[in-house]
Amino acid sequence: MVTGNFGVQMVMLKGEIEEQGIYNTLKKVRKLGYKFIEVANFPNIDNLMELRRVCVYLGIEVASLGTVVEPLILNESRTLLINIEKIVVDCQKLNCNLLQIPILSPHAFIDDEAVQNFFYHVDDLAQKLLPMGITLYAQHVHRQSSMLEELSWLNRIYNNTKYLHFGLDIPGYRQGCENLTTYSKAYEGRVAVTRIKGLDYDYSKGIDVGATNENYHLNSILDACTASGPKFFFIGQEEPYRNDAFTCLALTAAKLKQLGFLNWFN
Template sequence: MADMGVQMMMLKDQVAEEGMYPVLEKLKELDIASVEVSQIPMDEENTAALKRGVRELGIAVGALSVALKPGPMANSDNLQEHYDKIVADCRRLGVNFVRIGMMPFDAMVSLEATETWAAEVGPWADKLAADGITLCYHNHHVDLHKYANGERIFDVVRRVAPNLQFEVDLHWVQRGGMAPLDMLKEYSGVCRLIHVKDYRVTSLPQEAMDLFTEGRVMEGYDKFVNIIEFAEVGQGNMNWADLLPAAQAAGAEFFFIEQDLTYGRDPFDCIRDSREYLASIGW
């Protein structure tokens, strides 16, 4: 069974305030088996604390985040400038996966732009594979966009960079208009990491009603169609009892609970709720 872990992006403020190891201790108490590190500096202090967490708490580091190259979206080590450090960190922590969280926005605007980006990232996947590390690409809803030739962005990446594997965020698949079970079936074999994140539709906000009352119908309608939230697992509309076995069958080795926004709740409470629900359905 794949490990049930947490995407540490949820806890970046807590790591900055309390330190990495105390946060890992709290996660251990919540029955979290692994972590994926994102939006947290992989400096010596944090890396040493992660190593201590592996050794003393038994929490695996399932994946590290990397960027392809320096730029405004690169909030982690990048392959172009920090390749040797990334490999060293992986070996030090026993990590087999690194992941790119998003392609640049300018790579999403056309088929040719996506092909260019995929052709650039592909050799890095090959180089990392030679060092025993698997490079994965994490999707958002835009990756389900179809170009005029019928290919989704995901399809283009898979065609141009066949050694690049995928980290599938099931919430974003749902938001992108593809049934998550269909996605897992279609891309079976390359879905190595999974973000376990629920999809919640909220109630109609008062702001929308006020706009309708004022006769600003289209503005109110815009509020009406954008009532989607990131939810604690089990508090949204996704069928996890079917999705998780399907994800494992598609090749997943790690599941990471993630909730991009917690809407004022303590993220540890959100993680606790998600973990308890997942345990209740056998995970």
Template sequence: MANIGVQMMMLKDQVAELGMYPVLEKLKELNIASVEVSQIPMNEENVAALERAISELNIEVGALSVAFGPSAAPGTDNLEDDFDKIVADCKRLDVKYTRIGMMPFQAMTSKEATETWAAQVEPYAARLAAEGITLCYHNHHVDLHKFGNERIFDIVRRVAPSLYFEVDLHWVQRGGMAPLDMLKEYAGVCKLIHVKDFRVTELPAEAMELFTAGDFMKGYEKFVNIVEFAEVGQGNMNWPELLPASEAAGAEFFFIEQDMTYGRDPFDCIKDSREYLTSIGW
């Protein structure tokens, strides 16, 4: 059965305040088996804390985030400048997967731009593979956009065959493709999964105020934008079918992720998500 973990982007502020190891202790108490490190500096202090957690808490580091080139995310190692460090960190922490969270926005603007970006990434993915490390690409809704008859996802796969996928099922849903169809179509390529629910909120009061005032178009904008990132089990996604399908597609890690928690403590959100997953047999 795939390993249930957490995307630590959710806890970057807590790591900055409390330190890496105390945060990992809290995750262990919530029955979290692994972590994916993102938006948290991979400095010696944090790497040592992860190494300690592997030994003392039996928490696995499932994946490390990397950028292709210099990144706006503070402390994120990149393949161009930090390749040897990335490999060393993976070997030190026994990590088999690295992941790129998003391609540059410019690379999404045309088929040629996507092809150029994928061609630049492919040699690094192949070099990592030679070290026993799989590089994955994490999707958003835009990756289901088609240039002609080819999705951005498909262009990446064609041009960068050494690059595998981290499938974010919420963003697949938001992108207009049935997540079960995505998992079938890309079976064997999906190594990591982001487990994140898709919640439609109630009609906001601001929309009704705008409708009442006669401003239909602004009210309609409020009406169509009522999607939230949700705790697992508190949205509309069919997890009892999606999780086995994800495993059948080749996924080894399921990382709970919630981009926004809307004022809730992220530990509480993770607790709710983990308890729901336990309730359905995971």
């Protein structure tokens, strides 16, 4: 069995960071056995160096940073099309070689030409970043729409790009997991990371998830995903939250270890 690494989606700790600060928050994350973090929202200039200092001190690694391709708001400059050099420098400062962009919904494009331009731009950026040691990946985020529709859109992006990688989001229900497992095998070599939901609650059943985790099929999912290339699996929460973030992370770590993934923690 290929070994991966469990990490934490920092977006689930936004409230904790605001209340307790980045040091105290990450100290608790490290104490729970998690060494890697995903920073989906790109750090601003003021807190980037603080994040670096805290991570070095606590022995935490920023495995993935997030950015956008084009400005989403007026005068936004920290985008790949405007300031790719600066973003690369920031990644290098944090020793991070994974850069995440969101996958836009197909409904966000006005016509097919806009879709093709999107494919061209992101794949060109991905090709430019590779010699710099950075893998650009588009993060799939499961929504409440049809899973088959989501995967069809993913498949179209995959077939129209060559260098762009993917982050897959595993929802906590059977049909979606089985479909996504199939797709992760098909995308072998181009899956950068995988996101999984916290195991403190099964939202499809409304009951606690047992240690055997039969509904979630987690063992087969992780086997398929590791075979596809990623070594990072970031844990997050799904609203409405049943537990606070740290309780979710603690219960999830305990159940993952019960399932045989002890060596995926550091």
